[in-house]
Amino acid sequence: MHARTVRGAVRSATVAAAVTASLTWAPAASAQMPEATPSATSTEAPVSDTGSVSIVKKDPAGDVLLGAAFLLLDATGQEARTGKTDAQGQLTFTDLAPGVYRLKETFSGSPLHDVVADQDVIVTPGATARLTIVDPFKATKVLLQAKDDKTGKLLPGSTVNIGTGSEILLTLTTGSQGTATGELPVTSRKTEFWVKQVQAPAGYDLYKLSKTFTAGPGAPVTVTVTNAEAATRPEPNPSNKPTHEPTGTPPTPADKPSGSGTGGSKPSPMGTSTPDAVASPTPAVGLDDDTTPKPPAGSLAHTGADATPWIAGGAGLLIAAGTVALVVTRRRTSAEPEPDDTSETS
Secondary structure (H helix, E strand, C coil): HHHHHHHHHHHHHHHHHHHHHHHHHHHHHHHHHHHHHHHHHCCCCCCCEEEEEEEEECCCCCEEEECCCEEEECCCCCEEEECCCCCEEEEEEEEEECCCEEEEEECCCCCCCCCCCCCCEEEEECCEEEEEEEEEEEEEEEEEEEECCCCCCEECCCEEEEEEEEEEEEEEEEECCCEEEEECCCCCCCCEEEEEEECCHHHHHHHCCEEEEEECCCCEEEEEECCCCCCCCCCCCCCCCCCCCCCCCCCHHHCCCCCCCCCEEEECCCCCCCEEECCCCEEEEECCCCCCCCCCHHHHHHCCCCCHHHHHHHHHHHHHHHHHHHHHHHHHHCCCCCCCCCCCCC
């Protein structure tokens, strides 16, 4: 009986221990849930009420620029920060109150570069405004001259285009002194440009070829264009006479019509000359030959009075006509009966 009592006590103790363990686990699990939230929020950093501006300075070739100076102005125009870029071309302004600022570049840090225009920067709490600023190369100063190719005289009124590739960057026209100036933008430390004349000075031919030259940032360059004087045109002939010599062969004395021979001209009944159908050519006469023409054998010498036989013939015909008319008149007169001399008396 004593043994049963002991075994019963052990069982009661075991059951009591199991119930106690189950009751203590549940509160422990529920108690850990509220403790997790405070531990998570305690690791977050507090949000800053200021901002910053970070600058990286480069040139068009992508190289960073050391010593570029910047000035940051607040909304009232007062200086908020100032500084220069380091060897990596970087500059950072921190602990800036939120708002709009004005960023000014006061020095590019290089004699070959220009500063950029002013710009606005917005600063927000807990953030950094990052800017990459590229400074352009300084423009090249161009002096244009137009000259006479022989005398070197400066010529006004010459217009040229200057550019690179297919882009025209600058147009200049020489003034009364024969020169012109301008600024040519460059994009590298050595840039090749072309020059083409589009209008020649008055009285000169257009220079149709293109010239090239190389220029660097900020370096002055002189461009010279030469022109040849235009060819003068011949003045008009006031007498309206042809200025060229005849190309044909001048006629020789043998080509003139002659009053005798088979190669001359025959007189027509109307007093005009009718040329023969075929004219026999006559050899040219040399300087040593007798130039007096000789009459052909069996004919009278030609005197040049071709109309004399016709005048004599006409006079003969008139005389003959007058004689015939006189004879006819006389015959008519003799044929008429003579009147009777006696008259009748009443």
